[in-house]
């Protein structure tokens with residue numbers, strides 16, 4: 155019996171190997187043999203090598219060319235035309251459920267994980283008004299208030315030659331407080347003097363487990379079904395997740411019990427749009443909790459990351475920092491009076507700087523996988539069979555020397571040239587097409603206000619000793635945990651008040 159089972163198993167494995175190597179519709183695409191056989195090729199780099207698949211992709215494209223087979227049924231491209239075929243014009247391609255329901259297994263009913271195009275359109279139509287430019291301008295003062303809190307904390311605790319600020323944590327604290335206040339009119343209040351609120355520490359730690367969650371989503375189902383106290387006891391690092399979830403549930407339960415209380419909330423929130431939608435079925439309590447997790451997750455680290463990267467390069471290259479400050483000082487002579495977003499966004503150097511920060515910080519560094527629909531589709535000049543999973547990390551788009559000359563140099567000046575249309579077409583920090591980031595208006599506003607205030611009000615100096623000079627994409631200076639993790643991101647700065 156044992157022998158029979160072994161023979162059957164060997165026969166099965168042999169047949170799968172033969173099929174994947176010789177008969178699978180993707181068998182003519184180049185790539186490592188092991189990747190053609192198993193999805194665990196990518197899994198190995200993601201989990202065992204700590205987010206190193208992005209570096210491996212760079213190597214593979216050098217060896218095999220612009221299109222490579224990175225899994226039995228997955229192709230990765232390094233070709234700007236392919237990017238636009240998949241995302242910009244790719245409304246027929248849909249999100250790949252295995253990926254989204256895996257890494258978002260704590261919030262599968264939130265917008266980010268919705269794969270069906272009609273369902274996504276429905277949800278976007280509910281959330282869209284909350285994140286329109288008009289809505290962002292209407293809530294600008296709530297964003298500015300949080301930035302004022304950040305400025306006060308830095309002034310009170312760090313304007314001294316004896317202390318320094320870890321900017322990544324300062325930025326993540328302010329962006330978390332902004333997104334929670336903006337969405338719920340209830341800030342998470344993570345802006346604390348040491349910028350070490352447990353939510354911040356927890357999120358960064360849990361972020362590094364995103365690949366475990368992606369490949370073993372059932373672990374999340376288990377923890378979400380178990381009593382919260384047991385989860386916290388078994389996994390102390392889940393504490394902030396459990397507490398955050400309980401906080402969302404409390405607010406949502408209160409609103410469901412007493413919908414009239416919506417009118418007494420300080421300002422418009424997502425619940426004004428999501429509770430009792432006019433032309434859609436009411437969203438369940440679970441869906442509301444998942445949406446809250448999605449918006450906070452998508453809207454905090456991303457902006458914090460762009461701020462961390464931009465500040466690093468503005469301080470590393472003093473010329474960039476000087477130009478920023480000169481422009482800000484001229485436009486904003488009295489720093490005690492706030493300067494509005496609509497004025498800041500007209501400043502050419504600040505605008506160029508923010509675009510460069512977004513280009514360099516990439517946004518979402520992992521390729522965002524899409525599935526080819528019912529008919530073969532042309533992508534980057536290749537006929538791709540239905541059912542194939544395709545993708546391209548926007549790091550390859552942003553670091554393409556044919557469009558962004560000397561791409562590994564952080565250079566805001568590139569955006570000050572006459573014609574930036576080709577660069578703008580390939581500028582995709584928020585992705586493109588029907589599933590483009592829904593929070594991009596809010597993100598731009600935050601970036602102008604945060605950079606504007608920080609560089610106008612403080613003179614910052616990088617603690618050189620802590621800085622790893624490597625900023626090119628060919629070295630292992632970054633990790634792909636869906637968001638990028640920069641190995642130098644924990645740099646610290648000395649701060650002086652600018653007079």
Ligand code: HEM
Pocket residue numbers: 265266267274278285333448449452453454456457460516517518522583584585588589590591592593594596597
């Ligand atoms: C610099 C800041 C930001 C960057 C670089 C960024 C980047 C992105 C990218 C690349 C996507 C596509 C992801 C995918 O298809 O898998 C996305 C989607 C999304 N983003 Fe952002 N984002 C930023 C800020 C925000 C903010 C402030 C919010 C707050 C509301 C937000 C909410 C979302 C949501 C809900 C989605 C899913 C949209 C959908 O699937 O239809 N993002 N973002």
